[in-house]
Amino acid sequence: MNRNSKLAIGGAAAAVITVVSLGAGPVLANNGKSPDKSVTLTAVLSELNGSGASGTATAVVKNQKIEHIEVHAEGLTPDAPHAQHIHYGNDALNECPTLAQDSNRDGRINTVEGIPAYGPVVVSLNTTGDTTPASFLDVARFPVSRDGTFSYSRDNIEFTDVAGTGYPGAGGLGTAKQIADSIREGEGVLVIHGLDYDGNGTYNFSDPEGASELNGALPAEATDPAVCGVLR
Ligand SMILES: [Cu+2]
Structure with a gap:
Protein backbone atom coordinates (compact mmCIF):
# COMPACT_ATOMS: atom_id res chain seq x y z
CA MET A 1 0.00 0.00 0.00
CA ASN A 2 1.53 3.19 -1.08
CA ARG A 3 0.89 5.70 1.74
CA ASN A 4 2.68 8.33 -0.17
CA SER A 5 0.54 8.29 -3.23
CA LYS A 6 -0.35 11.70 -4.33
CA LEU A 7 -3.33 12.93 -6.10
CA ALA A 8 -2.06 14.00 -9.41
CA ILE A 9 -3.69 16.97 -11.00
CA GLY A 10 -2.64 15.89 -14.38
CA GLY A 11 -1.60 18.53 -16.71
CA ALA A 12 -4.50 20.90 -16.36
CA ALA A 13 -3.51 24.24 -17.69
CA ALA A 14 -4.20 27.10 -15.40
CA ALA A 15 -7.27 28.83 -16.50
CA VAL A 16 -6.69 32.43 -17.40
CA ILE A 17 -9.60 34.59 -16.54
CA THR A 18 -9.63 37.87 -18.24
CA VAL A 19 -11.82 40.60 -16.83
CA VAL A 20 -13.00 42.82 -19.56
CA SER A 21 -14.19 46.27 -18.65
CA LEU A 22 -17.18 47.21 -20.69
CA GLY A 23 -16.52 50.84 -20.01
CA ALA A 24 -19.61 51.54 -17.95
CA GLY A 25 -18.97 54.67 -15.92
CA PRO A 26 -20.58 55.56 -12.59
CA VAL A 27 -24.31 55.97 -12.77
CA LEU A 28 -25.13 59.66 -12.77
CA ALA A 29 -28.11 60.61 -10.69
CA ASN A 30 -30.16 63.71 -11.30
CA ASN A 31 -29.46 64.00 -15.02
CA GLY A 32 -25.74 64.16 -14.60
CA LYS A 33 -25.74 67.05 -12.10
CA SER A 34 -24.51 66.59 -8.59
CA PRO A 35 -27.43 66.10 -6.21
CA ASP A 36 -28.98 69.10 -4.51
CA LYS A 37 -27.74 69.84 -1.04
CA SER A 38 -30.59 71.17 1.06
CA VAL A 39 -30.74 71.62 4.80
CA THR A 40 -32.91 73.38 7.39
CA LEU A 41 -30.91 75.18 10.06
CA THR A 42 -32.16 76.65 13.31
CA ALA A 43 -30.59 78.94 15.88
CA VAL A 44 -31.54 79.89 19.40
CA LEU A 45 -30.53 83.50 19.86
CA SER A 46 -29.14 84.46 23.25
CA GLU A 47 -28.23 87.85 24.67
CA LEU A 48 -24.85 89.48 24.35
CA ASN A 49 -23.68 92.54 26.27
CA GLY A 50 -26.48 92.15 28.81
CA SER A 51 -29.10 93.19 26.26
CA GLY A 52 -31.82 90.99 27.77
CA ALA A 53 -32.95 90.15 24.23
CA SER A 54 -33.57 86.70 22.78
CA GLY A 55 -34.97 85.05 19.69
CA THR A 56 -34.99 82.23 17.18
CA ALA A 57 -33.99 81.86 13.54
CA THR A 58 -34.69 79.26 10.87
CA ALA A 59 -33.04 79.04 7.45
CA VAL A 60 -33.62 76.67 4.53
CA PRO A 81 -33.24 99.62 13.76
CA HIS A 82 -31.34 96.39 14.25
CA ALA A 83 -28.65 95.37 11.80
CA GLN A 84 -28.61 91.59 11.41
CA HIS A 85 -26.23 89.30 9.59
CA ILE A 86 -24.96 85.80 9.09
CA HIS A 87 -21.32 85.82 10.12
CA TYR A 88 -18.81 83.15 9.16
CA GLY A 89 -15.04 82.81 8.93
CA ASN A 90 -13.00 79.85 7.75
CA ASP A 91 -10.54 80.75 10.51
CA ALA A 92 -13.14 81.76 13.13
CA LEU A 93 -14.36 79.64 16.03
CA ASN A 94 -17.87 79.67 14.50
CA GLU A 95 -19.33 80.36 17.91
CA CYS A 96 -20.89 83.27 19.74
CA PRO A 97 -18.36 85.43 21.58
CA THR A 98 -17.83 85.52 25.30
CA LEU A 99 -16.02 88.02 27.51
CA ALA A 100 -12.86 86.12 26.55
CA GLN A 101 -13.06 88.10 23.29
CA ASP A 102 -13.30 91.47 25.11
CA SER A 103 -9.77 92.34 24.09
CA ASN A 104 -9.72 95.85 25.58
CA ARG A 105 -11.47 94.66 28.76
CA ASP A 106 -14.05 97.41 28.85
CA GLY A 107 -16.82 94.97 29.66
CA ARG A 108 -18.42 95.23 26.19
CA ILE A 109 -17.92 92.97 23.21
CA ASN A 110 -18.05 95.25 20.22
CA THR A 111 -18.58 93.90 16.71
CA VAL A 112 -14.89 93.75 15.81
CA GLU A 113 -13.95 92.02 19.07
CA GLY A 114 -16.48 89.30 18.22
CA ILE A 115 -14.95 88.48 14.83
CA PRO A 116 -12.49 85.82 16.10
CA ALA A 117 -15.56 83.99 17.41
CA TYR A 118 -18.14 84.52 14.64
CA GLY A 119 -16.12 85.77 11.66
CA PRO A 120 -17.00 88.62 9.30
CA VAL A 121 -20.38 89.24 7.68
CA VAL A 122 -21.13 86.89 4.77
CA VAL A 123 -24.86 87.65 4.35
CA SER A 124 -26.61 90.87 5.37
CA LEU A 125 -30.23 90.25 6.35
CA ASN A 126 -31.74 93.48 5.06
CA THR A 127 -35.46 93.94 4.61
CA THR A 128 -35.15 94.92 0.93
CA GLY A 129 -32.50 95.15 -1.78
CA ASP A 130 -28.91 94.00 -1.66
CA THR A 131 -27.93 91.35 0.89
CA THR A 132 -24.17 91.24 0.34
CA PRO A 133 -21.80 92.37 3.11
CA ALA A 134 -21.75 95.81 1.45
CA SER A 135 -25.18 96.40 3.04
CA PHE A 136 -24.14 95.42 6.55
CA LEU A 137 -24.65 98.84 8.10
CA ASP A 138 -27.40 100.24 5.87
CA VAL A 139 -29.58 100.91 8.87
CA ALA A 140 -32.52 102.19 6.77
CA ARG A 141 -32.99 98.64 5.44
CA PHE A 142 -33.02 96.64 8.65
CA PRO A 143 -35.93 95.59 10.86
CA VAL A 144 -37.19 98.09 13.41
CA SER A 145 -38.18 96.63 16.76
CA ARG A 146 -41.65 97.91 17.53
CA ASP A 147 -41.98 97.41 21.29
CA GLY A 148 -38.65 95.57 21.21
CA THR A 149 -39.93 92.80 18.96
CA PHE A 150 -39.59 92.05 15.29
CA SER A 151 -40.31 89.20 12.90
CA TYR A 152 -38.30 89.10 9.69
CA SER A 153 -38.56 86.78 6.74
CA ARG A 154 -37.03 86.80 3.30
CA ASP A 155 -36.68 84.37 0.37
CA ASN A 156 -34.03 83.58 -2.22
CA ILE A 157 -30.86 85.13 -0.87
CA GLU A 158 -27.85 84.03 -2.91
CA PHE A 159 -24.50 83.47 -1.26
CA THR A 160 -21.69 85.49 -2.86
CA ASP A 161 -17.90 85.41 -2.84
CA VAL A 162 -16.66 87.31 0.22
CA ALA A 163 -13.12 88.57 0.83
CA GLY A 164 -11.62 88.41 4.30
CA THR A 165 -13.25 85.12 5.22
CA GLY A 166 -9.94 83.48 6.07
CA TYR A 167 -9.40 81.19 3.09
CA PRO A 168 -5.88 80.61 1.80
CA GLY A 169 -6.30 82.56 -1.45
CA ALA A 170 -5.54 86.21 -2.07
CA GLY A 171 -7.38 88.49 0.32
CA GLY A 172 -8.76 85.52 2.21
CA ALA A 180 -22.50 78.03 1.57
CA ASP A 181 -21.04 74.57 2.20
CA SER A 182 -19.83 75.71 5.62
CA ILE A 183 -23.10 77.41 6.50
CA ARG A 184 -25.00 74.23 5.61
CA GLU A 185 -22.60 72.32 7.86
CA GLY A 186 -23.64 74.46 10.83
CA GLU A 187 -20.85 77.01 11.02
CA GLY A 188 -22.83 80.21 10.40
CA VAL A 189 -23.55 82.55 13.29
CA LEU A 190 -26.60 84.82 13.26
CA VAL A 191 -26.04 88.14 15.03
CA ILE A 192 -28.49 90.99 15.68
CA HIS A 193 -26.89 94.30 16.55
CA GLY A 194 -28.02 97.40 18.40
CA LEU A 195 -28.60 97.92 22.09
CA ASP A 196 -29.31 100.92 24.24
CA TYR A 197 -26.94 100.30 27.13
CA ASP A 198 -28.22 103.05 29.38
CA GLY A 199 -31.89 102.66 28.49
CA ASN A 200 -32.36 106.31 27.56
CA GLY A 201 -34.43 105.31 24.56
CA THR A 202 -32.02 106.00 21.70
CA TYR A 203 -28.66 105.05 20.31
CA ASN A 204 -26.45 108.07 20.91
CA PHE A 205 -22.87 109.22 20.83
CA SER A 206 -22.94 110.96 24.20
CA ASP A 207 -23.18 107.69 26.07
CA PRO A 208 -19.88 106.31 27.37
CA GLU A 209 -19.60 103.88 24.49
CA GLY A 210 -19.18 106.73 21.98
CA ALA A 211 -18.87 106.13 18.25
CA SER A 212 -18.91 102.75 16.56
CA GLU A 213 -15.58 101.11 15.78
CA LEU A 214 -17.12 100.17 12.41
CA ASN A 215 -18.32 103.57 11.26
CA GLY A 216 -17.75 106.82 13.11
CA ALA A 217 -21.05 108.16 11.78
CA LEU A 218 -22.94 105.66 13.95
CA PRO A 219 -23.01 105.31 17.73
CA ALA A 220 -21.48 102.16 19.15
CA GLU A 221 -24.91 101.43 20.61
CA ALA A 222 -26.24 100.98 17.06
CA THR A 223 -23.64 98.37 16.10
CA ASP A 224 -22.66 96.41 19.21
CA PRO A 225 -24.05 92.85 19.09
CA ALA A 226 -27.23 92.29 21.12
CA VAL A 227 -28.09 88.62 20.42
CA CYS A 228 -26.28 85.72 18.82
CA GLY A 229 -26.91 82.10 17.88
CA VAL A 230 -25.23 79.42 15.75
CA LEU A 231 -27.30 78.19 12.78
CA ARG A 232 -27.10 74.40 13.09
CU1 LIG B 1 -23.39 91.27 12.28
Missing part, protein backbone atom coordinates in the same frame (compact mmCIF):
# COMPACT_ATOMS: atom_id res chain seq x y z
CA VAL A 61 -30.38 76.55 2.55
CA LYS A 62 -30.17 74.76 -0.80
CA ASN A 63 -26.87 74.69 -2.62
CA GLN A 64 -25.67 78.31 -2.74
CA LYS A 65 -29.01 79.92 -1.90
CA ILE A 66 -31.01 80.66 1.25
CA GLU A 67 -34.44 79.70 -0.02
CA HIS A 68 -36.14 81.05 3.10
CA ILE A 69 -35.04 82.62 6.36
CA GLU A 70 -37.00 83.81 9.38
CA VAL A 71 -35.77 85.70 12.42
CA HIS A 72 -37.93 86.40 15.46
CA ALA A 73 -36.53 88.50 18.27
CA GLU A 74 -37.82 90.11 21.43
CA GLY A 75 -36.51 92.22 24.27
CA LEU A 76 -34.55 94.47 21.93
CA THR A 77 -34.20 98.23 22.19
CA PRO A 78 -37.69 99.46 21.16
CA ASP A 79 -38.37 101.51 18.06
CA ALA A 80 -34.78 101.21 16.87
CA LEU A 173 -11.48 85.26 -0.42
CA GLY A 174 -14.09 82.59 0.14
CA THR A 175 -16.22 81.53 -2.82
CA ALA A 176 -19.99 81.42 -2.59
CA LYS A 177 -19.77 77.63 -2.70
CA GLN A 178 -17.16 77.39 0.05
CA ILE A 179 -19.14 79.70 2.29
Whole structure:
Protein backbone atom coordinates (compact mmCIF):
# COMPACT_ATOMS: atom_id res chain seq x y z
CA MET A 1 0.00 0.00 0.00
CA ASN A 2 1.53 3.19 -1.08
CA ARG A 3 0.89 5.70 1.74
CA ASN A 4 2.68 8.33 -0.17
CA SER A 5 0.54 8.29 -3.23
CA LYS A 6 -0.35 11.70 -4.33
CA LEU A 7 -3.33 12.93 -6.10
CA ALA A 8 -2.06 14.00 -9.41
CA ILE A 9 -3.69 16.97 -11.00
CA GLY A 10 -2.64 15.89 -14.38
CA GLY A 11 -1.60 18.53 -16.71
CA ALA A 12 -4.50 20.90 -16.36
CA ALA A 13 -3.51 24.24 -17.69
CA ALA A 14 -4.20 27.10 -15.40
CA ALA A 15 -7.27 28.83 -16.50
CA VAL A 16 -6.69 32.43 -17.40
CA ILE A 17 -9.60 34.59 -16.54
CA THR A 18 -9.63 37.87 -18.24
CA VAL A 19 -11.82 40.60 -16.83
CA VAL A 20 -13.00 42.82 -19.56
CA SER A 21 -14.19 46.27 -18.65
CA LEU A 22 -17.18 47.21 -20.69
CA GLY A 23 -16.52 50.84 -20.01
CA ALA A 24 -19.61 51.54 -17.95
CA GLY A 25 -18.97 54.67 -15.92
CA PRO A 26 -20.58 55.56 -12.59
CA VAL A 27 -24.31 55.97 -12.77
CA LEU A 28 -25.13 59.66 -12.77
CA ALA A 29 -28.11 60.61 -10.69
CA ASN A 30 -30.16 63.71 -11.30
CA ASN A 31 -29.46 64.00 -15.02
CA GLY A 32 -25.74 64.16 -14.60
CA LYS A 33 -25.74 67.05 -12.10
CA SER A 34 -24.51 66.59 -8.59
CA PRO A 35 -27.43 66.10 -6.21
CA ASP A 36 -28.98 69.10 -4.51
CA LYS A 37 -27.74 69.84 -1.04
CA SER A 38 -30.59 71.17 1.06
CA VAL A 39 -30.74 71.62 4.80
CA THR A 40 -32.91 73.38 7.39
CA LEU A 41 -30.91 75.18 10.06
CA THR A 42 -32.16 76.65 13.31
CA ALA A 43 -30.59 78.94 15.88
CA VAL A 44 -31.54 79.89 19.40
CA LEU A 45 -30.53 83.50 19.86
CA SER A 46 -29.14 84.46 23.25
CA GLU A 47 -28.23 87.85 24.67
CA LEU A 48 -24.85 89.48 24.35
CA ASN A 49 -23.68 92.54 26.27
CA GLY A 50 -26.48 92.15 28.81
CA SER A 51 -29.10 93.19 26.26
CA GLY A 52 -31.82 90.99 27.77
CA ALA A 53 -32.95 90.15 24.23
CA SER A 54 -33.57 86.70 22.78
CA GLY A 55 -34.97 85.05 19.69
CA THR A 56 -34.99 82.23 17.18
CA ALA A 57 -33.99 81.86 13.54
CA THR A 58 -34.69 79.26 10.87
CA ALA A 59 -33.04 79.04 7.45
CA VAL A 60 -33.62 76.67 4.53
CA VAL A 61 -30.38 76.55 2.55
CA LYS A 62 -30.17 74.76 -0.80
CA ASN A 63 -26.87 74.69 -2.62
CA GLN A 64 -25.67 78.31 -2.74
CA LYS A 65 -29.01 79.92 -1.90
CA ILE A 66 -31.01 80.66 1.25
CA GLU A 67 -34.44 79.70 -0.02
CA HIS A 68 -36.14 81.05 3.10
CA ILE A 69 -35.04 82.62 6.36
CA GLU A 70 -37.00 83.81 9.38
CA VAL A 71 -35.77 85.70 12.42
CA HIS A 72 -37.93 86.40 15.46
CA ALA A 73 -36.53 88.50 18.27
CA GLU A 74 -37.82 90.11 21.43
CA GLY A 75 -36.51 92.22 24.27
CA LEU A 76 -34.55 94.47 21.93
CA THR A 77 -34.20 98.23 22.19
CA PRO A 78 -37.69 99.46 21.16
CA ASP A 79 -38.37 101.51 18.06
CA ALA A 80 -34.78 101.21 16.87
CA PRO A 81 -33.24 99.62 13.76
CA HIS A 82 -31.34 96.39 14.25
CA ALA A 83 -28.65 95.37 11.80
CA GLN A 84 -28.61 91.59 11.41
CA HIS A 85 -26.23 89.30 9.59
CA ILE A 86 -24.96 85.80 9.09
CA HIS A 87 -21.32 85.82 10.12
CA TYR A 88 -18.81 83.15 9.16
CA GLY A 89 -15.04 82.81 8.93
CA ASN A 90 -13.00 79.85 7.75
CA ASP A 91 -10.54 80.75 10.51
CA ALA A 92 -13.14 81.76 13.13
CA LEU A 93 -14.36 79.64 16.03
CA ASN A 94 -17.87 79.67 14.50
CA GLU A 95 -19.33 80.36 17.91
CA CYS A 96 -20.89 83.27 19.74
CA PRO A 97 -18.36 85.43 21.58
CA THR A 98 -17.83 85.52 25.30
CA LEU A 99 -16.02 88.02 27.51
CA ALA A 100 -12.86 86.12 26.55
CA GLN A 101 -13.06 88.10 23.29
CA ASP A 102 -13.30 91.47 25.11
CA SER A 103 -9.77 92.34 24.09
CA ASN A 104 -9.72 95.85 25.58
CA ARG A 105 -11.47 94.66 28.76
CA ASP A 106 -14.05 97.41 28.85
CA GLY A 107 -16.82 94.97 29.66
CA ARG A 108 -18.42 95.23 26.19
CA ILE A 109 -17.92 92.97 23.21
CA ASN A 110 -18.05 95.25 20.22
CA THR A 111 -18.58 93.90 16.71
CA VAL A 112 -14.89 93.75 15.81
CA GLU A 113 -13.95 92.02 19.07
CA GLY A 114 -16.48 89.30 18.22
CA ILE A 115 -14.95 88.48 14.83
CA PRO A 116 -12.49 85.82 16.10
CA ALA A 117 -15.56 83.99 17.41
CA TYR A 118 -18.14 84.52 14.64
CA GLY A 119 -16.12 85.77 11.66
CA PRO A 120 -17.00 88.62 9.30
CA VAL A 121 -20.38 89.24 7.68
CA VAL A 122 -21.13 86.89 4.77
CA VAL A 123 -24.86 87.65 4.35
CA SER A 124 -26.61 90.87 5.37
CA LEU A 125 -30.23 90.25 6.35
CA ASN A 126 -31.74 93.48 5.06
CA THR A 127 -35.46 93.94 4.61
CA THR A 128 -35.15 94.92 0.93
CA GLY A 129 -32.50 95.15 -1.78
CA ASP A 130 -28.91 94.00 -1.66
CA THR A 131 -27.93 91.35 0.89
CA THR A 132 -24.17 91.24 0.34
CA PRO A 133 -21.80 92.37 3.11
CA ALA A 134 -21.75 95.81 1.45
CA SER A 135 -25.18 96.40 3.04
CA PHE A 136 -24.14 95.42 6.55
CA LEU A 137 -24.65 98.84 8.10
CA ASP A 138 -27.40 100.24 5.87
CA VAL A 139 -29.58 100.91 8.87
CA ALA A 140 -32.52 102.19 6.77
CA ARG A 141 -32.99 98.64 5.44
CA PHE A 142 -33.02 96.64 8.65
CA PRO A 143 -35.93 95.59 10.86
CA VAL A 144 -37.19 98.09 13.41
CA SER A 145 -38.18 96.63 16.76
CA ARG A 146 -41.65 97.91 17.53
CA ASP A 147 -41.98 97.41 21.29
CA GLY A 148 -38.65 95.57 21.21
CA THR A 149 -39.93 92.80 18.96
CA PHE A 150 -39.59 92.05 15.29
CA SER A 151 -40.31 89.20 12.90
CA TYR A 152 -38.30 89.10 9.69
CA SER A 153 -38.56 86.78 6.74
CA ARG A 154 -37.03 86.80 3.30
CA ASP A 155 -36.68 84.37 0.37
CA ASN A 156 -34.03 83.58 -2.22
CA ILE A 157 -30.86 85.13 -0.87
CA GLU A 158 -27.85 84.03 -2.91
CA PHE A 159 -24.50 83.47 -1.26
CA THR A 160 -21.69 85.49 -2.86
CA ASP A 161 -17.90 85.41 -2.84
CA VAL A 162 -16.66 87.31 0.22
CA ALA A 163 -13.12 88.57 0.83
CA GLY A 164 -11.62 88.41 4.30
CA THR A 165 -13.25 85.12 5.22
CA GLY A 166 -9.94 83.48 6.07
CA TYR A 167 -9.40 81.19 3.09
CA PRO A 168 -5.88 80.61 1.80
CA GLY A 169 -6.30 82.56 -1.45
CA ALA A 170 -5.54 86.21 -2.07
CA GLY A 171 -7.38 88.49 0.32
CA GLY A 172 -8.76 85.52 2.21
CA LEU A 173 -11.48 85.26 -0.42
CA GLY A 174 -14.09 82.59 0.14
CA THR A 175 -16.22 81.53 -2.82
CA ALA A 176 -19.99 81.42 -2.59
CA LYS A 177 -19.77 77.63 -2.70
CA GLN A 178 -17.16 77.39 0.05
CA ILE A 179 -19.14 79.70 2.29
CA ALA A 180 -22.50 78.03 1.57
CA ASP A 181 -21.04 74.57 2.20
CA SER A 182 -19.83 75.71 5.62
CA ILE A 183 -23.10 77.41 6.50
CA ARG A 184 -25.00 74.23 5.61
CA GLU A 185 -22.60 72.32 7.86
CA GLY A 186 -23.64 74.46 10.83
CA GLU A 187 -20.85 77.01 11.02
CA GLY A 188 -22.83 80.21 10.40
CA VAL A 189 -23.55 82.55 13.29
CA LEU A 190 -26.60 84.82 13.26
CA VAL A 191 -26.04 88.14 15.03
CA ILE A 192 -28.49 90.99 15.68
CA HIS A 193 -26.89 94.30 16.55
CA GLY A 194 -28.02 97.40 18.40
CA LEU A 195 -28.60 97.92 22.09
CA ASP A 196 -29.31 100.92 24.24
CA TYR A 197 -26.94 100.30 27.13
CA ASP A 198 -28.22 103.05 29.38
CA GLY A 199 -31.89 102.66 28.49
CA ASN A 200 -32.36 106.31 27.56
CA GLY A 201 -34.43 105.31 24.56
CA THR A 202 -32.02 106.00 21.70
CA TYR A 203 -28.66 105.05 20.31
CA ASN A 204 -26.45 108.07 20.91
CA PHE A 205 -22.87 109.22 20.83
CA SER A 206 -22.94 110.96 24.20
CA ASP A 207 -23.18 107.69 26.07
CA PRO A 208 -19.88 106.31 27.37
CA GLU A 209 -19.60 103.88 24.49
CA GLY A 210 -19.18 106.73 21.98
CA ALA A 211 -18.87 106.13 18.25
CA SER A 212 -18.91 102.75 16.56
CA GLU A 213 -15.58 101.11 15.78
CA LEU A 214 -17.12 100.17 12.41
CA ASN A 215 -18.32 103.57 11.26
CA GLY A 216 -17.75 106.82 13.11
CA ALA A 217 -21.05 108.16 11.78
CA LEU A 218 -22.94 105.66 13.95
CA PRO A 219 -23.01 105.31 17.73
CA ALA A 220 -21.48 102.16 19.15
CA GLU A 221 -24.91 101.43 20.61
CA ALA A 222 -26.24 100.98 17.06
CA THR A 223 -23.64 98.37 16.10
CA ASP A 224 -22.66 96.41 19.21
CA PRO A 225 -24.05 92.85 19.09
CA ALA A 226 -27.23 92.29 21.12
CA VAL A 227 -28.09 88.62 20.42
CA CYS A 228 -26.28 85.72 18.82
CA GLY A 229 -26.91 82.10 17.88
CA VAL A 230 -25.23 79.42 15.75
CA LEU A 231 -27.30 78.19 12.78
CA ARG A 232 -27.10 74.40 13.09
CU1 LIG B 1 -23.39 91.27 12.28
